[in-house]
Amino acid sequence: MLERHLQALFGFTSFRQGQKEIIEALINGADVLAMLPTGRGKSLCYQLPAFLANGVTIVVSPLLALMEDQVQQLKSIGLKQTAALNSFTEKAERRRLLRNLARVKLLYTSPEMLQSRELLAALAKVKVAYIVVDEAHCVSYWGHDFRADYLRICDIKQALGSPPCLAITATATKEVRADIKKQLDLRTPFEHIESVNRSNIVLLAEEAADQAQKQQRLVEMVATYQAPGIIYVQSRAQAEACSAYLAQEVKHVRTSFYHGGMENADRLLVQQQFMNGQLDVICATNAFGMGLNKTDVRYVIHLHYPLDIASYIQEIGRAGRDGALSFALLLTAREDRVQAKNLLKKNDFTADEWVWALSQLKVGEPLDFPSFENRLLAMQSDQARTVGYLLEKWGVIKGGLVQSFSMAKLTSLLHRHFKEQIAAKQNRLLPVFHYGRDDQTCRRQQLLSYFDEVPAPHNPCCDVCGLTLDSFKRTPVNVNEAPFLWEEELKAVFAVAEGK
């Protein structure tokens, strides 16, 4: 029955593992928490029910680029009742979309946009079939940190009459899964959890004596092993420096960098070049990779400690999507641990500034967030948004109006909240340090234990289990091949362009 719709809408003849159970649970009105490996058809799990349902399905997506991708892809296969609503959407288009919302089956939007009164008003007039939170681990990761609107999804869900909700992700530890359920108020959800183990990715960790040795080791690796590869570093500056350094030190390697401080167009270009095989190595911050659809990445090397085990799994999981043997190396030095720990303190609560800011709140007056944030120019507005969220949660703001409150109590609550956030982050960081240093326990076993999994014996597995990387050597560069003469190439390109 469902198979017939699958064939008619998407042209597939059968479901892949997990899809049918998830779809059936959703259609039967249950909340669903699903963890499926990347590239295994996560989006189909909500797209099919959306097109079968009466009403509109809201998909909350973390990145504008992901939304645009999905919408384009669906439209290209003829499923045109699909739209994205975000800051890219032109004003006129936005109005048109909201007026005709009843005709849309699948609406992609951001957690921030989901808070807009305009959208809510429009949604109140139509039937909402399902609410889907894509990349649901972001609720737990980003929600508590710098995108508080992720924690407000739940209120919207309730305001819309709590339609069945699907939270779907590729990577979430048991703690993160519990948090997702709590934050989205999933009651006795149907859970489909698959292993995060990727048996074709072998695992290695090395601690270098210092930065110089680390750098030298990196050059060796990039020169020796088969590209393409991704190199993750701590900061934007390091991403750029690392790319320049490799380009200089390793012959025949085409590198570039990627981080959140770049122009959108540049980010897109670099990602495209990497996708098309025009680049061998990308040096990047953790901004790189979500939604990346490249199958033949042969290695992922970290030059810093990732923030927690789940992020590490997520990032190394970008290797070997084609199933071919790939490797993941955590290459660090002792001082990187200090750096990682201190980065966490960045969002520490600065009580003095907040006392001043909170003293600006007038009982009985409305608090609207943009102006609240504007008054806090001295502070990061991300923290202001989090504080705004907490003020509502703790009842200091009710119905948009400031209630009477005790300044002393409030500041101590806030102080404790941010302290706890930092402590929680530090606790998630410790296992990563341990992973980098414990050379006695199988690495796969270490990683999987955070997901309550015990790995079956693997071969090849990891450096602890006696692995060497010989089979990953690069196919030799043919030295007789004519060198790449870019001036000639450029001339040829122009000749073609001019129709000669």
Place this chain on the structure above:
DNA sequence: CGAATGTATCCTAGGATACATTCGGTGCACTAGT
């Protein structure tokens, strides 16, 4: 924490030095001024 940048000081001039401050990752949306 530690690297990088900013500021004060020396004193007939701008470059060296010491000390202080800031910054380090992830993204949405919106506004005001070009």
